[in-house]
Amino acid sequence: MSTVSELPSPLTLLPRAQSGDEHAMHHLLNHITPYVARICRSITRDDAADATQEALLAIYRGLGSLREPVAFYGWVRAVTVREAVRTAKRFGEEQTCSQVESQHQANPLDAVHITDVLDRLSRAHRQVLTLRAYGLNEEEMAEVLELPVGTVRSRLFRARRRFQEAWQPSAA
Numbered sequence: 014m015s016t017v018s019e020l021p022s023p024l025t026l027l028p029r030a031q032s033g034d035e036h037a038m039h040h041l042l043n044h045i046t047p048y049v050a051r052i053c054r055s056i057t058r059d060d061a062a063d064a065t066q067e068a069l070l071a072i073y074r075g076l077g078s079l080r081e082p083v084a085f086y087g088w089v090r091a092v093t094v095r096e097a098v099r100t101a102k103r104f105g106e107e108q109t110c111s112q113v114e115s116q117h118q119a120n121p122l123d124a125v126h127i128t129d130v131l132d133r134l135s136r137a138h139r140q141v142l143t144l145r146a147y148g149l150n151e152e153e154m155a156e157v158l159e160l161p162v163g164t165v166r167s168r169l170f171r172a173r174r175r176f177q178e179a180w181q182p183s184a185a
Contacts, residue, residue: 056097138172
């Protein structure tokens with residue numbers, strides 16, 4: 014029986030999984046599941062398990078379309094975000110995109126304040142801010158949200174302004 018350290022890297026498993034090796038596919042999906050789940054949790058609160066399952070299924074089905082192995086993680090991120098947004102829409106999630114993950118918080122209370130401010134924003138504004146935090150550009154966000162690029166830019170501009178207003182209320 015092989016240990017985790019003996020398993021091939023995901024980029025080594027990828028061509029084998031694409032050619033139909035179910036064992037390689039199993040290890041590849043197990044390797045990316047924590048990453049996929051983390052993204053889904055930040056986009057959909059209560060439906061993260063469903064979103065994760067949908068994303069992994071889409072990755073499984075679409076893996077053959079990936080032509081550049083070095084783009085694997087970016088492709089996985091894009092597929093996961095798209096499926097998480099679809100799941101949120103399907104289940105009517107009102108708490109969508111509530112958390113922006115940050116590994117370098119100067120003050121641990123900032124995460125609480127950020128969540129509080131995001132919770133006060135509209136669902137559309139939370140979505141664009143969260144997708145931006147995951148590194149998507151306006152064109153990628155437009156594709157994921159199935160909106161025109163101009164609408165995404167407008168939402169992003171307004172979302173940033175609303176966030177800033179809520180974060181730093183004017184002095185009375």
